[in-house]
Amino acid sequence: MKNCSSSSLFLYLFIGIFVVVFFFMGYHRIWDAGPQSIHAWRQSDSYAQALTFYHEDLSLWEPHLLFTGENGDRQAISEFPILYWLTAKIWKITGPHPAVLRLIDLLLLWLGLFFLARLIYEMTNDWYWSSFTALLTFSSPVLGYYSFNFIPNVPAFGLSLIGLYFLFRFHRYDENTDLAIATALYILASLIKVTALFSLLALSGSLILVYSRPKTANRRKILKIVASLFIVLAVYLVWNRYAHSYNQQHLNGLFNQSIIPIWELIPSQISEIANKAYHHILPQYFYPPAYYIIILLFVFLAFNFKKIDKVWINATLLLFAGIGLFKILFFQGLDEHDYFLTNTLMFIPFVSICMFDFFRKKKLNLNSPYIKIPASFMLIFLLNYSMIVTRSHYNPHQKAVTRNIHLSKAKQDYWAYVYWTLELQDFQYRGINDYMREIGITYNDLVISLGDYSPNRTLCWMETKGFTDYYSSHLPLPERIEKLKAMGAKYLVYNENDKIDLTNVDLGPQIGQYNKIQIYRIAR
Template sequence: MSQNLSLKHFPTSIFMIVILLVGALFLFSNSMFTYPSFVHAWTQSDRLALAMNFQENGFDFFHPATFNLLTKGGITQVDFPIHDYLVAVISSIFNSDLIFTFRLYNLIYSLIGLFFLYKIALQLGISGFRAIFATSFIFTLPFFVYYQNGFLPSAPSFANFLIGFYYLLCYKGNNRTRNLIRSALFLTLAALARSPFLIYLVAVFLFLLWEQLKNKKLAILQLIPFLLGIILFVAYFQYNAYLAKTYGSMFLVQFLAIESFTDFISIVKVALDRWSDQLMSPFHAVVLLFSLLMLLKGVYRNNSKFKDHYGLVSYFAISFFGVLLFFIVMGKQFVDHDYYYMDTFLPILVLLVLFCAQFVKIEQKWFTPISTVLILFFFYFFSYAKEIQEKRYTPVFDDKVDYAYRVYKSSINDLEKWGITKQDTLTILEANSTNIPFTLFKNKGYTCLNSSEDSVLKYLNKPSNYVLLIDSFFRMDAYRNFPGIINQLELVNSNQSISLYKKEIVSDGSSDFFKHLLFEASFDFETKIPTNNHFSGFENIQEKEGAKSLDITPESEYILTFHDTLRDLDFSKSIHILHVADYLQSDTSKIQIVCQYGDYYQAHFTENTITEKNKWVTKQYQWEIPISKLKESHEIKIYYWNQQKKSIAIDNFNLIIYQ
């Protein structure tokens, strides 16, 4: 950008910087020290583990590792881990908290990238205020906001893409080789750290090659920086393959392709249902839709301006084609991992927004009302992004990952008291993630993510010193899936939330696991059904999809009521009730699952906890009756209350009451 252009836009540039800084303070001030135990906690904690292990292994860049010994020595294949490495180095130099350093690093990188987006807009001849609005539009996309101060390399790779694209435009403007090299450097860094960005590096190479062929003027030197970037990517890809073959991988190394058109429709439908309100706000959607309609109208009336910018249009077309190919190859990832949108479709959206900002014209008579609406929308962008940010940092009801994180964190000192050293290896049963417990305990070990008999026995055969299992996960998952687990472990110590075991074959381990079990019941309505001793209202058992289940119909109000007077209570301990069952609803059910004991009354609402329709889902509910409520003669009741006259099916019912 010329010096005159820089001076011309100096006031708006200062305004842009203020918006980015104030916006960052508004959006991120509450989460800068927060552990990644929320949306995509698994993947983010893996990145945290990489940085921690760089600090532990003497900053050996070419042997990245996590704490999980499912790979040899914890060493793992992973995309070029430059950002995890730099975070580890910075944290060590300044002796700063690693979580805060990681979040601050990604946030600063993201803000720099966004400022370069603003500069891209200016470079394209877009006015200062339009450039500010376009940048703010991208800045406040709710899903992007969440990752700007997160742990994934997608955020700095997106920033590197923006920086590289800016220097590409500079090169097209002044033909200076240094800008070409800078563009190739940053686009290569983007691709190395997050491989889907290879699309945009290759797209530049193909665009420049096509441009030369079209002009019948081959300029090899112009292509070399990007060709070298592609070669460097391939070289590291081969090294990564060596790491995977030699040590293993904790990260995805396989395609998850869309296999048919029906599959494509299903993936798009599920992804939109899950992410549509978080990919962009309604305000973003309205602005984008209106701008695209105006853009198409302008192209229809006069496409000469587009012809003048055929280079940008060509790069967009090549990139979009590459993204579509990637979506076909990895489409199933887009259902569960919204950061894939940042790696692929977000740069496409940036180009669309730039097109709109550059080419959409507003008639003078509409300028004031439209400008007023856009200013209002500008503030709505931030408020909606803040709302989604808070939602993402609020654990969903009975979220097992966040609960596990809190138990692991509160048990750090207990492990030290129990004699566990950093050299001890641990097997974590029902871990819910591959590295969260280890990043807290600083131990290496193995994580068993489900408690089927085969999985448990497989991981108990791993060479670890001790086994850890969260107590409530044992009662509701491990014991239910593999009752024989109680004969595989011997209790070493417990803090009533998590227990430490030795791997030991015992003839009767029930006393180690059920210290004070008050009641237990499980039935599938087929081979096992409730008894009249403790249950009533279970008469409407129907067959669905080849298996029997209990149907709650609009005609039923109180269903499957458990009632009992608990005996042998310990009045110094609260009563815990854990309930797990499978549910199937065709429409939103509004059933209350109630626990009543004397004047204690608490209900869980299926409307809030079961969002899936036409598929069986497993849900867990729990209650705690405080010590102050305990009475010898009180009867406990747990029942389904269909006050709203809705329908739902129940199967694989489990209930455990203990102290």
């Protein structure tokens, strides 16, 4: 009864922390913001699918984009679109609002962090260190920015954390229900983003090794774990083949579905990407000095292999190897795609678990205020760093950023430049969808969006199907417009800030102006 009361109290505490962190990170400021800032391209690909599910009542198995390809097709697929389909169903009640998908992603992450804290509590019987580890993991700026966003890596990470908890419970209590729940969660997580399987492969591999040893042999458990792995991987492979076939038949090439390995590059390219990863990706991934400490802790634990629970040290070593292999296979994406690394953050709780076990066996008093007070200050510093980076994505001129610990001059200049581009581009489109409905442009009217070299970014702001410069920018503008007009384009939008040369281009009559956005009816 006492344990149940303690668990309930911790749940309420975690909800309270969630609310505080929500406002601390500035999420309330972007509640109604569509895809924007860094990687708005990938964000809008996700958001466009939610919009098409909402407007067109599409089957879960046939996702569409707003972008229309040169063959008139809009069908393309990457991850299993369950979150976008669910968002569309909720929108049927609330109306389309960016906050719905943002909240789904955030809640899945925080649910995962809650179960991570529960897992560590079952090992340490200490709510402080349980909460500390969950918040330490969240202090990554990658999670700070992408958790209240549209990119699928974070919700997949959250689901894998929940799956990890139930896989751990299966190891400890040998309950088939726990393994079944873990299997289902990992299936869903992998369908959303396959890198969510890091923890499953690492812990399952470790359990198989441990259960194969003479002193801890358990053939029955090995068979169950192997069966679970087989089911998860089989479902993922079936989905992967379906997605590949779907794209081959429709809009192929929009989503990468293969490896982009290091061995395809020449030394100078490898050096360039490594330099970008170190100077740009690492500070986005984690506060560099703190990350170096985590790596040093891992090295220390590896040298003390025999003094740590075999299940967790084996799993941590396997995870480290798996992350290394992943970086080799997808090295070309590490020049700017920080969200690629989201699921590698599983390394932090794995190292933490091993550290707690080592200290427990050494009978170090982790309840000492001489340990908890410095740890608390360090955690606050890391969360504050993440907050600064996260808020800088949207507005580096907020007081919470400018009156805080300063980032490097290069980073301040970079975020100022990002905000300047937002003012020229994304901010010009805010609210334009309502204006376009007022002047008679509907969701189904095909619109040409000049100057947008992504498939869906500006189309998401306009909430309209249409064309961008993603495919046909190589054609002269008059020829491009004629080609798209023949495909059914009715309207054209142009951002004055793009400074496109429109000399000798017949755009048709201008029917509207929204901020710097000019809207034309294409002449027939």
